[in-house]
Amino acid sequence: MTGHVPARRTWLCVSCGRDWPCTAARVELLDEYRDVPVALAMYLGSAFVECAVEMADIPVGELSRRFFAWFRLRR
Template sequence: MTALHTPLRPQWICVGCGCDWPCLTRPGQLAAEYDRARVCLSLVMSSYFVQASEDLYAVPAGELYVRFLGWMGSP
């Protein structure tokens, strides 16, 4: 059975591997899942970013931005 790389809130760690979420595996999975729907992926990750900002209020917003949105690059 494949590990599910989903977030555990409010810590935002990966259930599958224990790393900060999104972990190294999840961005590739999300890119494949949202193939040809990049705007939808951006909206989903933006929503996660906002939620994480509320939960991880001590983490600088710039770090969270890189973590949640920075891996997507430009269109």
């Protein structure tokens, strides 16, 4: 991965300043975890929980869409 990682407490990308996971981070994550999508789901789930705790003023549904709407596990 490059510098498209979240800044803690704000959960903005340190590289581009957009909500994390930003578009570039999503592309990188999909590539990095392409052979282990369940591990990506676990990583995103863990990050989601941390973000939800740190950003309690943001509705959970909004954060859920931000973290998971772009990612699908295939059977």
